[in-house]
Amino acid sequence: MIWEGIKEGFVLLFSFDPEVWGPIRVSVTVALTSTVIASILALPFGLLVGLGRFRGRRAVVGLLNTLMALPTVLVGLIVYAFITRRGPLGSLELLYTQTAMVIGQVILAFPIIAGFCAAAVERADPRVQQTMLGLGAGRLRAGWVVAVENRPALATAVAAGFGRVFAEVGIAMMLGGNIHGYTRNITTGIAFETGKGEFALGVALGVVLLVVALAVNLLVGAWQYRGSQEA
Amino acid sequence: MSAPFVEIEDLQVARGGKLVLEVGKFEAPAGQVTVIFGENGAGKTTLLMAAAGLLDLKGGEIKLFGEHFHRGRAPAPKSLRQKIAFVFQDPYLFRRSVLKNLTYGLKIRGVSKSRRRGQAEAMMEQLNISGLAGRPANDLSGGERKLVALGRSLVLDSPVLFLDEVTASLDDSAREQVLDLIASEASERGKSILMATHLEGIAERLKANVVHLKAGRIAG
Numbered sequence A: 001m002i003w004e005g006i007k008e009g010f011v012l013l014f015s016f017d018p019e020v021w022g023p024i025r026v027s028v029t030v031a032l033t034s035t036v037i038a039s040i041l042a043l044p045f046g047l048l049v050g051l052g053r054f055r056g057r058r059a060v061v062g063l064l065n066t067l068m069a070l071p072t073v074l075v076g077l078i079v080y081a082f083i084t085r086r087g088p089l090g091s092l093e094l095l096y097t098q099t100a101m102v103i104g105q106v107i108l109a110f111p112i113i114a115g116f117c118a119a120a121v122e123r124a125d126p127r128v129q130q131t132m133l134g135l136g137a138g139r140l141r142a143g144w145v146v147a148v149e150n151r152p153a154l155a156t157a158v159a160a161g162f163g164r165v166f167a168e169v170g171i172a173m174m175l176g177g178n179i180h181g182y183t184r185n186i187t188t189g190i191a192f193e194t195g196k197g198e199f200a201l202g203v204a205l206g207v208v209l210l211v212v213a214l215a216v217n218l219l220v221g222a223w224q225y226r227g228s229q230e231a
Numbered sequence B: 001m002s003a004p005f006v007e008i009e010d011l012q013v014a015r016g017g018k019l020v021l022e023v024g025k026f027e028a029p030a031g032q033v034t035v036i037f038g039e040n041g042a043g044k045t046t047l048l049m050a051a052a053g054l055l056d057l058k059g060g061e062i063k064l065f066g067e068h069f070h071r072g073r074a075p076a077p078k079s080l081r082q083k084i085a086f087v088f089q090d091p092y093l094f095r096r097s098v099l100k101n102l103t104y105g106l107k108i109r110g111v112s113k114s115r116r117r118g119q120a121e122a123m124m125e126q127l128n129i130s131g132l133a134g135r136p137a138n139d140l141s142g143g144e145r146k147l148v149a150l151g152r153s154l155v156l157d158s159p160v161l162f163l164d165e166v167t168a169s170l171d172d173s174a175r176e177q178v179l180d181l182i183a184s185e186a187s188e189r190g191k192s193i194l195m196a197t198h199l200e201g202i203a204e205r206l207k208a209n210v211v212h213l214k215a216g217r218i219a220g
Helices: A002-014 A018-051 A057-067 A072-083 A098-122 A126-134 A139-149 A151-167 A170-176 A186-195 A199-230 B044-051 B098-108 B113-126 B142-154 B172-187 B202-206
Strands: B004-015 B018-029 B033-037 B059-064 B067-070 B084-087 B160-164 B192-197 B209-214
Touching: A002 A018, A002 A199, A018 A057, A018 A098, A018 A139, A018 A151, A018 A186, A018 A199, A057 A098, A072 A098, A072 A170, A098 A139, A098 A151, A098 A170, A126 A139, A126 B084, A139 A151, A151 A199, A170 A186, A186 A199, B004 B044, B004 B192, B018 B044, B018 B192, B018 B209, B033 B044, B033 B172, B033 B202, B044 B160, B044 B192, B084 B142, B098 B113, B098 B142, B113 B142, B142 B160, B142 B172, B160 B172, B172 B192, B172 B202, B192 B202
Parallel strands: B033 B192, B033 B209, B084 B160, B160 B192
Antiparallel strands: B004 B018, B004 B059, B059 B067
């Protein structure tokens, strides 16, 4: 049954069945958007936490590490409470939209990207910052160069964030609502199709999930290899 | 003796709660070379980095050309740090070409793009490293890295140079060339130079003032 499902899954995939490619499009669009937004917010925050010297820095690091394991349904629940019709942001009518999925996924990815980024720059070669300060740079510019010099590690942080949001199901289900052709993505699609006995469709979507995860890992791995060759 | 370019008073630097450097009073005359001489672990690098405003101070104060420069938390203000060029003992070169390493400091100091390349090329010629211009900095040998780092700092044309074991890992001819260059920076261009070394003979070679550092204290 599993083998049959895999074979049929590949047929559906390469026949460009809209039932397969619709959720793929939603997954990729929403996950990419949320990863980009989360990266824009989380990378500077991670740099600040990793390189900054302020009271409570250890507590912030601990909080980020804790939030890395944030359950997706909890994020979904909290955002749901805000954007539901009777919630404080209910008038914006965001529930069961891709925007709501993006909001939830940004919250999910933020601590992952910021935490990995902070850990990477904290462990970075201290000579980078010393050299920058010794050349007369301000702290902001020195921090930026620390990030640039450690870009393979920051790419890993972003890839980890993308991997998490691309594979999550709780937020997509609770905030997106699994609406066919609109908010149904790969993971909610797998749950839905398998639930109604469409095993092959579920497998096809699962294969895509794995292929995208593999592609992202290969991409980051290639970048890191290039970085190590330069070093 | 000319007026001091750096004045240190009651300096204390701690690492991990332990006092590693304690200097009561120290002055280095402007326009000359002052060599901080001491064995490994004597605190030479710590003194240089503290004086350059790159280390937190537990106590004391540093003045640069009579102006309050650094007290307490590092780094010292950018505008004052830009009067200094620092060459580290184990220099970090950016993951770029040698030429870009040399122009990057100039970019930080606000030198226009059109002038950066010319100045960097002239410096590379002076150090006999023009042939390295296009090479990735991370492909270089230890000695070449040292010369590139020295060039990156000298090209900034700062009135003050802090040099940490700058001749280490250089072969004899490169060492002589670098020492000549350091001597001329002081004698011909009026640069004020503070230099740490554990090699005897360098101070005499540079006709420099000498400060002996031992176990984090000035010994004489």
